[in-house]
Amino acid sequence: MEQEIREYALEIGFDDVGFTTADPFPQLTEALVERKEGYSWISDGLLQLAHVADPKFVLPSACSIVVLIYDYYKQAYPQEFEGRIGKAYQSRLYPGKKRLFGSRLRLIREFLESKGMEVGVRPAMAERQAAVRAGLGNFGCNTFIYSPGRGSYIGIAAMAVSGEFEPTTAKKEHSCPDDCHRCIDACPTGALYAPYKMDPLRCIAFNSYGAGNFPGAPEDIPPEMRVKMGGWIYGCDHCQDACPHNQARLKQKLVPDAFLQEMVPRFDLPLLLNMDDQYFLNTVQQLMYGYIWEKKFIQRNAAIALGNSGDDAAVGPLSRALQDHQDLVRKYSAWALGRIGGGKSRAALEKALAGESEDAVTAEIRAALEIC
Numbered sequence: 148m149e150q151e152i153r154e155y156a157l158e159i160g161f162d163d164v165g166f167t168t169a170d171p172f173p174q175l176t177e178a179l180v181e182r183k184e185g186y187s188w189i190s191d192g193l194l195q196l197a198h199v200a201d202p203k204f205v206l207p208s209a210c211s212i213v214v215l216i217y218d219y220y221k222q223a224y225p226q227e228f229e230g231r232i233g234k235a236y237q238s239r240l241y242p243g244k245k246r247l248f249g250s251r252l253r254l255i256r257e258f259l260e261s262k263g264m265e266v267g268v269r270p271a272m273a274e275r276q277a278a279v280r281a282g283l284g285n286f287g288c289n290t291f292i293y294s295p296g297r298g299s300y301i302g303i304a305a306m307a308v309s310g311e312f313e314p315t316t317a318k319k320e321h322s323c324p325d326d327c328h329r330c331i332d333a334c335p336t337g338a339l340y341a342p343y344k345m346d347p348l349r350c351i352a353f354n355s356y357g358a359g360n361f362p363g364a365p366e367d368i369p370p371e372m373r374v375k376m377g378g379w380i381y382g383c384d385h386c387q388d389a390c391p392h393n394q395a396r397l398k399q400k401l402v403p404d405a406f407l408q409e410m411v412p413r414f415d416l417p418l419l420l421n422m423d424d425q426y427f428l429n430t431v432q433q434l435m436y437g438y439i440w441e442k443k444f445i446q447r448n449a450a451i452a453l454g455n456s457g458d459d460a461a462v463g464p465l466s467r468a469l470q471d472h473q474d475l476v477r478k479y480s481a482w483a484l485g486r487i488g489g490g491k492s493r494a495a496l497e498k499a500l501a502g503e504s505e506d507a508v509t510a511e512i513r514a515a516l517e518i519c
């Protein structure tokens with residue numbers, strides 16, 4: 148059966164498959180409890196510590212976990228998206244029901260069910276821990292899993308199943324050299340504050356997600372974090388791109404991804420900032436799904452990136468966005484104009500202040516005028 152599952156998974160596009168027991172992951176519970184400030188959002192609603200660390204909360208009849216690896220670095224990523232959209236997001240790696248990766252997950256699930264097994268994946272599986280225990284890779288100091296020969300540009304799916312399988316064992320150790328801390332040095336926010344320790348609340352990727360679309364993701368991003376987000380509007384790759392173990396992958400000569408090439412001009416920041424609902428649904432959502440389902444969060448992130456660009460050409464689009472019907476968009480556009488500064492930004496902010504009725508936006512406009 149293990150062989151049959153492996154063959155089917157590889158046939159539908161996964162790159163590696165492993166099996167482990169459905170025992171809990173006590174180290175994960177310990178780590179989350181130890182760092183509970185950064186993970187307080189896990190204790191809300193459906194997503195609770197016990198759920199994350201024990202596969203039997205996902206599926207009471209679970210005997211094993213099937214772990215699937217997908218290598219998402221098979222085509223070249225456009226240079227224009229570097230520093231703007233994380234590779235995992237560009238590769239559409241998230242399980243939207245009608246998306247490619249979602250279909251892949253559905254197919255493997257149906258395959259397992261057709262063999263008489265119960266399968267569970269929600270509310271959450273400890274995917275990285277399961278991958279390590281199934282021998283498919285090991286943690287790097289940047290908290291990503293390194294798959295032998297692939298590096299860390301991989302997606303991991305883990306499914307609790309009622310079938311009992313022989314656990315797979317480690318193929319090869321990934322180890323971080325004792326004197327390497329490039330990932331920690333590369334993290335602009337200090338989110339990666341020690342080897343194997345990351346505070347999601349300070350992570351650019353986490354902050355870029357939509358509040359309500361991803362548990363714990365903030366609607367409002369603290370000003371000091373906005374500055375450190377630089378040009379990122381979805382995700383962040385710094386701590387992976389800096390890693391010596393990923394350099395061979397980064398230097399590969401690959402065929403450009405035609406879909407992404409087509410998307411490049413459509414993801415111009417001013418265009419995103421002032422897009423309408425149709426543009427969001429028909430164009431932006433093709434790429435930006437997973438953790439951002441609402442237009443205003445892409446607009447917020449585009450405003451931040453434009454502000455951080457310091458480019459005077461952004462003043463026009465940002466001034467226009469001061470009229471947006473969403474408070475969030477007006478607020479972040481005001482912040483961005485303050486960051487760019489100059490006479491034109493000041494004039495736009497003063498005009499907006501006269502017509503603004505929302506307190507939070509008014510406060511942001513005033514703060515922006517102070518630094519203009």
Ligand code: SF4
Pocket residue numbers: 333334335336337338339345349350351352382383384385386387
């Ligand atoms: S994804 Fe970016 S912000 Fe988050 S830990 Fe890595 S380098 Fe830091």
Ligand code: SF4
Pocket residue numbers: 287288289322323324327328329330331389390391392
């Ligand atoms: S940059 Fe160095 S310390 Fe960080 S994950 Fe890579 S090898 Fe490990």
